Each structure stands twice: as C-alpha cells, then as structure tokens.
Amino acid sequence: MGLDQNQWSEEEHQAVQRIRKRVIEVVGRNMELYGITLSTGHLYGLLFFADKPMTLDEMGREMQMSKTSMSTGVRTLLDLNMVNKVWEKGSRKDLYEVEYDWYQTFTDYFATQWRRAVESNLQVLRRALKEIDRLLEQPDASEFVVEILTKDRDKIRQAESYYRWLDRVIDAMEDGELYKLVPRES
Amino acid sequence: MGLDQNQWSEEEHQAVQRIRKRVIEVVGRNMELYGITLSTGHLYGLLFFADKPMTLDEMGREMQMSKTSMSTGVRTLLDLNMVNKVWEKGSRKDLYEVEYDWYQTFTDYFATQWRRAVESNLQVLRRALKEIDRLLEQPDASEFVVEILTKDRDKIRQAESYYRWLDRVIDAMEDGELYKLVPRES
DNA sequence: TGTTCTGTACAGTTTTTTCTGTACAAACTT
DNA sequence: AAGTTTGTACAGAAAAAACTGTACAGAACA
The missing domain is CATH 1.10.287 (Helix Hairpins)
Structure with a gap:
C-alpha cells in the first residue's frame, strides 16, 4: 500500500491489510447508495486508508485494474467531491486523496x-x-x-x-x- | 388509459394524454434517484395519473411491454412501498395504485x-x-x-x-x- | 527543440442488467 | 371436478454498463 515494507514484518503487514480489506469491502459495497460502481467504491476505500495521496498507477497496482479504469473511477469520485486532487512538488503525476469530511x-x-x-x-x-x-x-x-x-x-x-x-x-x-x-x- | 372514450372527443383525449405523457416522462426519469429503472419509473408515472387502480394487463397495454415486465416492475414498486395492492370485488385480477403520500x-x-x-x-x-x-x-x-x-x-x-x-x-x-x-x- | 512521461479518448470485449415468451401452479368459475 | 384465468418462474435474447488495451495529445523535463 505504498509503504516502505522494510520497516515492518510481513505478518504485521498482512494483519493490517486483512483489517483494511474487510472494511474497504463493506464500505465500498455500501457506496452503491451514491450511485457508484462497486469497484469505484473499492477505489474509494483504498484511498480512504492510503497513508498518503496516491497516483493512478499506484491505484491500478493495488486494485489490479487498468489505469484507464482508475482514471474514470477517480473522475467519478472527483465529480462527487469525494476525492480531491492534491499538488505535491517533485512529482509530476497527479495525486489524489479522499475527502475526509463525510x-x-x-x-x-x-x-x-x-x-x-x-x-x-x-x-x-x-x-x-x-x-x-x-x-x-x-x-x-x-x-x-x-x-x-x-x-x-x-x-x-x-x-x-x-x-x-x-x-x-x-x-x-x-x-x-x-x-x-x-x-x-x- | 382505461377511460370510456365515448364520453369525450378524440382531440380532448389527445390533449390530456400529451400533458400526462410529458409529466410521466420527466417524473419517471427522475425516479432513478430511487434506484429504479427508467421503465419502472414510467410505470409509476402511469399509475400516478391512472383514474382508477390498474391491472397488469392494462399496464402492459399502455406501456407496450410484456406482462412479465409489468409484474416485476410492480413488485419492485411494491417493495419500495410506492404502490399498493388494492382489493376490488368483482375483479379477480390484482389491482394496483400508487401511494400518493410522497x-x-x-x-x-x-x-x-x-x-x-x-x-x-x-x-x-x-x-x-x-x-x-x-x-x-x-x-x-x-x-x-x-x-x-x-x-x-x-x-x-x-x-x-x-x-x-x-x-x-x-x-x-x-x-x-x-x-x-x-x-x-x- | 527534442525526449520522456502522464492522463484520457476511443474502439472493442466482457460482464451485468433488462426485457420477452413460454410454461405452469394456484385460484377462481361453473 | 373440469375448465378458465391470472401471476410469476425461468431460460434465452437484447440492451446497457463496465472494463481493457492501444494510441495519442499535451505537459514536464533536459
């Protein structure tokens, strides 16, 4: 999840991921209330837990989906003001993070x-x-x-x-x- | 629309239908907010204006759709409490009318x-x-x-x-x- | 200016949803 | 009880939506 995995053990990583995955799964599914796809809901959940703003490529890797899908998914979430674009010097990729004010x-x-x-x-x-x-x-x-x-x-x-x-x-x-x-x- | 058309002229009928159709179209479309299909939304609009409770066959005739579709559509609306089943002696068909308390x-x-x-x-x-x-x-x-x-x-x-x-x-x-x-x- | 890289448009494929026709069980009629 | 009639289950067809890979425009960098 974009973390430097040298700093923690594999078991710890697994444990954290297991917890996150379950939450993402449920929260993502219930986001169909907002008229968004299950996979876009998952994308939202992913960004919710992300420790820092993510790029399209990172999302694609985590979600095991094409960058094109990430692009359209993020755009949907942007339109709904559920995700914000973030500027960060150094990176020339676009970065996104969730809007935490639910x-x-x-x-x-x-x-x-x-x-x-x-x-x-x-x-x-x-x-x-x-x-x-x-x-x-x-x-x-x-x-x-x-x-x-x-x-x-x-x-x-x-x-x-x-x-x-x-x-x-x-x-x-x-x-x-x-x-x-x-x-x-x- | 289930009315005895002998009691009014063809032009009058057309005029009423034109007005209703436009309202049904728009209201039906906006019912996607309730997570229902456009055609189920139209069905709702039809029932909204119906002068009396309707049967599945009548709906099918008006909507130009199969009775099966009417059956599933009505069931959806029933589940959402947007339509009520009505009992009327004499008819052995099921009758439905919209819930007017929006x-x-x-x-x-x-x-x-x-x-x-x-x-x-x-x-x-x-x-x-x-x-x-x-x-x-x-x-x-x-x-x-x-x-x-x-x-x-x-x-x-x-x-x-x-x-x-x-x-x-x-x-x-x-x-x-x-x-x-x-x-x-x- | 030329080179590299990023996001998205678009066409085609896969998956999901909606709709239909047939068949049949349950209910009503006689 | 036999004969109708009604609503729905189910399977397949049609339509819509989601997803992918390729191609490319425009920005960032050198």
Missing part, C-alpha cells in the same frame, strides 16, 4: 441529486398546470374532460407541494440547518 | 436504504477497531506498525462518528422530527 460529502451528494430532480420536476409540473388551466378555460370542454383535468390538476398540485417541501429540505441541508436538528459529534 | 415514500425509501448501509458499516468498523486494539496491545509490535494502526484507528473512529450521526438523522426522519425542521404544507 458529513460534507453526504450533504453535497444528496443536495445535488435531489435539487436536480426537484428543479426539473417542478418545471414540468408547472408547465402542465398551465396547460390544464388553459384547457379548462375552453368553453366547449365536455363535462367528462373537465372532471379528468380537475383530478389531474389536484394530483399535480399535490406533487408540486411535495417538491416545494423537498426543496426546503435541501436548503436545510445546504445551509447547515440540519445540524441543528441532528448535531454532529464533537 | 413524503412517506421519500422518508421510507431513504430511511431504509441508509439504515441498511449504516448498520453494516458500523458493524464492520467496530469489529476493525477491536482488532486494531488487539494488535496495538501486543508488546512486540514495531514502532512503525503502531503508527499505521493508530492512524487507521483515528480514521475509523471518525467514520464511526459520522455513521452514528447518520443513524440519528434516520431516526429523525422516521419519527417525524424532520417535519419540525421543515414543515409540510397545509
């Missing part, structure tokens, strides 16, 4: 995902409401279609109300209100 | 997903902590491995702290505390 990672991720969905949904719902209202204003609308349209409108309004709520939840996450409800430790 | 759906889904991850992560982290402590107690541990183990332990403790927080967030969602921070409308 609270931030969590908040960032879901705020971004949900916001995107909320915005596009609200847009289409409002547009639909307008069109329904326009149709309802037509004097020659059959009684039957008026009933249908009214029902649809109610459903859409309810959905809109929900998305406004979710939007406020996202706000609460982004500006730290959530931490008032559920405080961080220490 | 707040509940949202809360349910993420509480379940996150809880599963939190539990398995906490378990593996605590087990790792124990092992690290055991190794650290060994008198013949090299200075170097002690340093590594201590670093790992710190990282794991930090992660553990984060998961405890997330666990409390989930609690807050499940027992409705979240609605105190961000109230529902009306």
Whole structure:
C-alpha cells in the first residue's frame, strides 16, 4: 500500500491489510447508495486508508485494474467531491486523496441529486398546470374532460407541494440547518 | 388509459394524454434517484395519473411491454412501498395504485436504504477497531506498525462518528422530527 | 527543440442488467 | 371436478454498463 515494507514484518503487514480489506469491502459495497460502481467504491476505500495521496498507477497496482479504469473511477469520485486532487512538488503525476469530511460529502451528494430532480420536476409540473388551466378555460370542454383535468390538476398540485417541501429540505441541508436538528459529534 | 372514450372527443383525449405523457416522462426519469429503472419509473408515472387502480394487463397495454415486465416492475414498486395492492370485488385480477403520500415514500425509501448501509458499516468498523486494539496491545509490535494502526484507528473512529450521526438523522426522519425542521404544507 | 512521461479518448470485449415468451401452479368459475 | 384465468418462474435474447488495451495529445523535463 505504498509503504516502505522494510520497516515492518510481513505478518504485521498482512494483519493490517486483512483489517483494511474487510472494511474497504463493506464500505465500498455500501457506496452503491451514491450511485457508484462497486469497484469505484473499492477505489474509494483504498484511498480512504492510503497513508498518503496516491497516483493512478499506484491505484491500478493495488486494485489490479487498468489505469484507464482508475482514471474514470477517480473522475467519478472527483465529480462527487469525494476525492480531491492534491499538488505535491517533485512529482509530476497527479495525486489524489479522499475527502475526509463525510458529513460534507453526504450533504453535497444528496443536495445535488435531489435539487436536480426537484428543479426539473417542478418545471414540468408547472408547465402542465398551465396547460390544464388553459384547457379548462375552453368553453366547449365536455363535462367528462373537465372532471379528468380537475383530478389531474389536484394530483399535480399535490406533487408540486411535495417538491416545494423537498426543496426546503435541501436548503436545510445546504445551509447547515440540519445540524441543528441532528448535531454532529464533537 | 382505461377511460370510456365515448364520453369525450378524440382531440380532448389527445390533449390530456400529451400533458400526462410529458409529466410521466420527466417524473419517471427522475425516479432513478430511487434506484429504479427508467421503465419502472414510467410505470409509476402511469399509475400516478391512472383514474382508477390498474391491472397488469392494462399496464402492459399502455406501456407496450410484456406482462412479465409489468409484474416485476410492480413488485419492485411494491417493495419500495410506492404502490399498493388494492382489493376490488368483482375483479379477480390484482389491482394496483400508487401511494400518493410522497413524503412517506421519500422518508421510507431513504430511511431504509441508509439504515441498511449504516448498520453494516458500523458493524464492520467496530469489529476493525477491536482488532486494531488487539494488535496495538501486543508488546512486540514495531514502532512503525503502531503508527499505521493508530492512524487507521483515528480514521475509523471518525467514520464511526459520522455513521452514528447518520443513524440519528434516520431516526429523525422516521419519527417525524424532520417535519419540525421543515414543515409540510397545509 | 527534442525526449520522456502522464492522463484520457476511443474502439472493442466482457460482464451485468433488462426485457420477452413460454410454461405452469394456484385460484377462481361453473 | 373440469375448465378458465391470472401471476410469476425461468431460460434465452437484447440492451446497457463496465472494463481493457492501444494510441495519442499535451505537459514536464533536459
């Protein structure tokens, strides 16, 4: 794992690796919550324990995967702000390390995902409401279609109300209100 | 859409369908947030607008897909509590309708997903902590491995702290505390 | 400027997921 | 009890996603 192995025995190395591997395995798997691949999750776990920022080549060696895959994996993690690029003089390779502020990672991720969905949904719902209202204003609308349209409108309004709520939840996450409800430790 | 089309003109039908289709398309796509397929998302959208509970055959006809797919799709949505099975005398087919309480759906889904991850992560982290402590107690541990183990332990403790927080967030969602921070409308 | 090295684009392969048609068990009807 | 009908299991086809190796542009160095 990029450590100078002369400084410790083989058994010690093995023991540490065994512990890390199990944690990486589980944490990596559960990162599917963030919509990332199992292998990208493992990559994250690897970086989590890395004693120093890693290069693509090092990751590839540890993961036994191609550098191309490391490149795309790291990019995914960068996009999610789960990994940061690190500058280090001397090395001309790019170096990466995990973002250790998991609270931030969590908040960032879901705020971004949900916001995107909320915005596009609200847009289409409002547009639909307008069109329904326009149709309802037509004097020659059959009684039957008026009933249908009214029902649809109610459903859409309810959905809109929900998305406004979710939007406020996202706000609460982004500006730290959530931490008032559920405080961080220490 | 299961409506008696004698009661309204073809243009009216088309107009309603056009509006619904656009909403279904967008809402369905954004349901990938819930880890469900685009087509299952569409199925959900279809049920959302349905004027009455639908059968698998009706869904298949509307979606232009096989009944098998409808069966699996509905089961997915049932598992996520996004759709309910409805009993109606006279029909011997199973009937389904969407769960209109989106707040509940949202809360349910993420509480379940996150809880599963939190539990398995906490378990593996605590087990790792124990092992690290055991190794650290060994008198013949090299200075170097002690340093590594201590670093790992710190990282794991930090992660553990984060998961405890997330666990409390989930609690807050499940027992409705979240609605105190961000109230529902009306 | 020429040389070396690093990250990624891209095409092709492998793996995974989704979807369909058939077959059948269980439930309902007569 | 015999005859329908309904939902799903299962195997195979189709589609999508993940992964790899090669090739190359651009940066770093000499």
